[in-house]
Every structure is written in structure tokens, then in C-alpha cells.
Amino acid sequence: MTIKPRAKIRIEEVARTAGVSAATVSRALNNPALVSPQLRAKVEKAAKKLGYVAHGAARALASRRSHALGAVVPTLGNTIFSDAIGAFQRRLEAENYTMLLATSDYDEEVEYRNVRTMIERGVDGLMLVGATHGKALYDLLEASGVPFVQTWAPAKASPYPTIGYDNTALTRIVVDHLAGLGHRDIGMVAGLRRNNDRVRARLVGMRAAMRRHRLPLPASRIVFTDYRIDAVRAAFREMQRRGPMPTALVANNDIVALGLMLEAQSQGIRVPRQLSIVGVGDLEVAAHLHPPLTTIRTPKQTIGTLAAEYLLARIHDRPVELPAELALELVLRGTTAPPPRKDKTV
């Protein structure tokens, strides 16, 4: 039964109707263990009857704790981020914490501004994406003393707390798979490198893996694209323009892979008979494409959940360890196969 209060109820009022002091009300509500059961019941009843809702700002000012954590991600358009954010927020909710969210659109300055604003709002902790940020940002973070955690990169990628997987290893796994099938001419359809260390790490991993297999990887075999289907299809054609098509393509993610499949299909190129394609992310739709997409499953929700847990632990001075890196899983499906015989090159 909620009663509609006529005006803002303050703690004083609750205290008065419960016949105790404001201090006791505060304790009864925030630290029930410190108060006698009867008193506690009395206070709770009064609070509920009056519809008392504590004033967050006052509480934050007095307790020096806002019960809010911030998150800044490049975009919500990419489901890997919205999934991670969803998990992050649900974990916070369970501890009665609130999430402040902002997007940077892969712009370092916007990210800086958003982080600054969040610090100003008094967040108790901050989740960032990527392990390489400008010095100004790190300075700001250190100056404020706000606990923060970086995501989507392995711990070793940064001296600061970081949680994610190794993007270098990711492309290695893909190349190993493809090379194992017999591919020798592998191309990469990468994302835009600007302010994106995940993409850069994958490039590094790709080059290293190809070298290990003693396979050539000329610059012409790497094209860059954003994640709009149109752009991806254009990237596909761009690669065709640069010479005979590779027999396999490593896509930056499942959306890119989808774009590649669509373009291949519309050109009558058979996947995987004539062209193998590997995605990253294992979006739900990946399993349902024709053919179903071979991809790498990445721990999206885990990243969000662990980031929340790490920050919560830091805030409450509980000891925490971050895993060195999260596991990746190659999901073998229908878009990879041995390369076509020479005389059947695309």
C-alpha cells in the first residue's frame, strides 16, 4: 500500500512519526543490524507509510558514495556492447547500484568529456572499452581516484585493470583453422582502426599467424570497413578489384561476415565452396544464415558482469583478481571448407 505524499518527505518527518531521531531512521534503513528489531520495524513502517524516498544527492554528499557506476562505450549499435552493458547493469541492479551510460562513437575526445562528466556526477566506478586511451584520460582518472576497469582487452594489454580476451589470439585461432583446411591465400576485412585497439590487435595477430604458417599477407589482402552492410559489400568489391580473390576471408565480426556473404551470394560466388568466411561474435543470427556462419564466440555478457563485479569489489574494499584473459571458442559451422582447387579459383 503506497500512500501518495503531498510533498517531499524528509528523514526528519519519518523520524517524527516513528518517534525517534533522524539518526536512528538513517541507521534503521541503511544498517538494520545496528538497531533493535522493534525500532527497525517501527521506522520501516513509518517510512513506507509516508512514502519516504531518501534524497540521493544528500546521501551521496554525506556518505561520499553515489551508488552509481558509469560506463562509456563506443556505440550501442554494436550488440556486443549493448549485450555487455545489459549484463553490467543487471549486475549493478542486484547490488542496488545505478548505471550511468554514455557513448563515444569511437571519438577519443567525446570519451574524455563523458568520463569527465561522470566523474563530476560522482560515479563510484567506471567501465571503459579498450586498453589504450589518451594520457589526458588516464591523468583524469588517477587524479579523481575513481576505480575503473577497461574491457575488451586482455589484462596484459595495459598496466591498468583490464578484462577481456586476447584479440591477437583471436585472429591466430581463425588463421590456424583456415590454414589447417589448406588455405594459403587468406584476406582480412578489418574494422576501422581509429580509436579501436581491438581491431589493431587483430591485425597484429593476423600478420603474426600468417607468418608462422609461412603464408604471404600483402597489404592488398587487407581492406578496412565500417559495419554498415553497404560499406562491407563495397569492401568486398574493393578486394576483388585488387586482384584475384583470396580463398578465405577473415571478417572483423559477424555483421561484416554477413555483409560478405550477401555480396558473395549476389555475385553467385559459393560459400564455402569457392570462398570461406569466418566471423567474430557468434551473434544469434549467425547459426541461422545459409550456410550457418563459422565464427568465434566471445564472452560478451561475462565481460559486463565481471567488470561490474570488479568495480563493486574495489568500492567495498573486497579483494579481487581479474582473469588474465577470457576464453574464446571457435564455433565450426558451414562457411569454412578447404579451398577450391586451383583451376576453380573465383
Next chain:
Amino acid sequence: MTIKPRAKIRIEEVARTAGVSAATVSRALNNPALVSPQLRAKVEKAAKKLGYVAHGAARALASRRSHALGAVVPTLGNTIFSDAIGAFQRRLEAENYTMLLATSDYDEEVEYRNVRTMIERGVDGLMLVGATHGKALYDLLEASGVPFVQTWAPAKASPYPTIGYDNTALTRIVVDHLAGLGHRDIGMVAGLRRNNDRVRARLVGMRAAMRRHRLPLPASRIVFTDYRIDAVRAAFREMQRRGPMPTALVANNDIVALGLMLEAQSQGIRVPRQLSIVGVGDLEVAAHLHPPLTTIRTPKQTIGTLAAEYLLARIHDRPVELPAELALELVLRGTTAPPPRKDKTV
């Protein structure tokens, strides 16, 4: 040039190094017009030099304004919401407001709790999804006096400020199109109705439109599904089990439409030759499916932006009008065609 401060800088310190009073610093920073240009410059310099960041809680307590708006959406997994949220946040960012975000997973109780938490945190305004909420929620909202706006429904759907389009009209447009092509047996693959007035309104619109066209719509022609591809495909088969397939299917959204197309394809059912399908949302991928998906384009970002603008206006006591409803657009592509002749029924 950012200097790393050793500890928390308060306004006092800035005042001291600028050689003015704290009050002047506050004014210079928040209301530059009220201060002489030289003084203002001096203060700004000192603030920057010290890396001063105002304490949000203290500011909120004193000014009775948190500069934060809350948003509660069912899920971030549906891109219509993540798109709208993205637009909402960007609009806030432009006015130096911060967004608090929580998801309800279509659960009324969770939504209530999240709203309550946000009010407690002192949000200056709130964005909700849907125009039908529990009485408890409206009571809470009214008691707190926090401006709020409902989204994804037309203004007429609620006595409270609401911004969106008419879901009834949406299905009418679709049915008109399909009936115009000659379809007489039209089915609907709807979303789950639980705490989702959008889905319910579409059902109402569907029934009304079919009636207007004097077309039958037995209950067997309506199946419900969540938005996982697996579930959608199962829903497709469920409809087949109920009798001969309709010649056209109205999908709750593009994801559902995609699932239907995948299932049809894997059964060798030709779209649109044997079966027409219409989606809702016009996701980016819709135009790239085979065949490209006929769908309704909904104003996702517009909803987010307008919601932000409405709340901002309310907060600053500016006059605002909300549009009665936002426009929908039928995007004709390749998944709709006249029904097959009788002897070619699926």
C-alpha cells in the same frame, strides 16, 4: 594542459588561487554572464590549472537539480530500443546532461524498482517505454513530481505525455498493403503480449483492419513468439500445424520476419511467390536480405531525441508540444507479392 592534482580540489581552493570568493567561482563557472570577463578568465584559468571538477552531489543538493535523466527500457537486445536510447543520450550530452539507464526485461516489478531507484538518485526527468503502466508506478511518479515521458505509443494512448506512433495504424497499413495485393488469408506472428502494449495495439489494429476488408482472422491465424530466431521458426511451424499456411504473414518486427524467411527458405517455400512476409522496423539488414524485406520504417531515433527534448524543456520550464503521433513509412521491397493461385497453395 591538465595538471595532476594531488587530492580532491574543492571550490575553496580554486577561489583562493584565483584570489576571489567561492561564490564568485561558482558564478563564474555556472553563470558566466553575471561576472566580469577578466574575473571569469582568472577563475577559469585557476580551475583548469587545479583540475577542478565540481562535486555533483553537493551541487545537486544545493541547486536541487541533478543534471541527470533516467531511462528505463525493456531490453537493450532489441535495436529499436538501443537506437532510441543512443539518440536520447546524445541529445542529453549536448546539454550536458547525463543518462541513467536500466532495463526491465518486460517485467513490471523490475521496472517499478528501477524507476524508484532513479527517483531516489534524483533524476530530473524520466523516459519510459509504453503507455500503460501499473497504478503504483504512476502514483510514484506523481508523488515525486519528476517530469516523465512515455514512448513508443501515440499521445492519445495515455493521459500522460507520450511520444511515438500508432501501433494500431501500423498493422492497418500492413494489412491494407497485403489486401491490396489480393491476399485474403493473412496470418500474424506477434510478439509476447506480457507488459507490452505495442504488441497488444498491433493485434487490435490487425483485427480491425481485417474486419474492414471483410477478411476472416481466426485465432489459429495468430501465433505468439519471443524474438529468438529459434522461437520464431518454431512459431512458423506451429502455424503450419494449425492448418494450411496463410498466403501472407505479418511479423512483429524485422527479426521475426527474418526468422520466418529463414524457416520458409529451409522448407523450400518461396518468398514472396508462395508466401508474403512483412516486417516492422526497417533494420539495416532488411534491405540486404534475399529477397529484400518489405517492412515499416519506424522513427526510432526521433523518439529518443524528442523524448530528451521534451524532458529538457519541461525541466527548464520552456513550453513544449508533443506531436500527436509520428509518421510511419511502408518500405516496399521484395517479400510481398500477390498471393499464389489457389492450386499452388503451400
Next chain:
DNA sequence: TTGTACGCGTTATCAG
């Protein structure tokens, strides 16, 4: 135009 002094609503400290 600028400074003084108080209040914002809560929590934490310290007696009792």
C-alpha cells in the same frame, strides 16, 4: 559586480 552566510538532506562521530 563581488563577498558573506546560510541552507540543501543525509550520514558519521561521539556521548550517553
Next chain:
DNA sequence: CTGATAACGCGTACAA
């Protein structure tokens, strides 16, 4: 276990 009281850091009448 409970109550009085002093912060918490800033904004803003009001006075100068």
C-alpha cells in the same frame, strides 16, 4: 542501542 550535532561541498539570497 540511541540521540545530538557536526560535517559533506556547493549554490544563492542578501548585503555591500
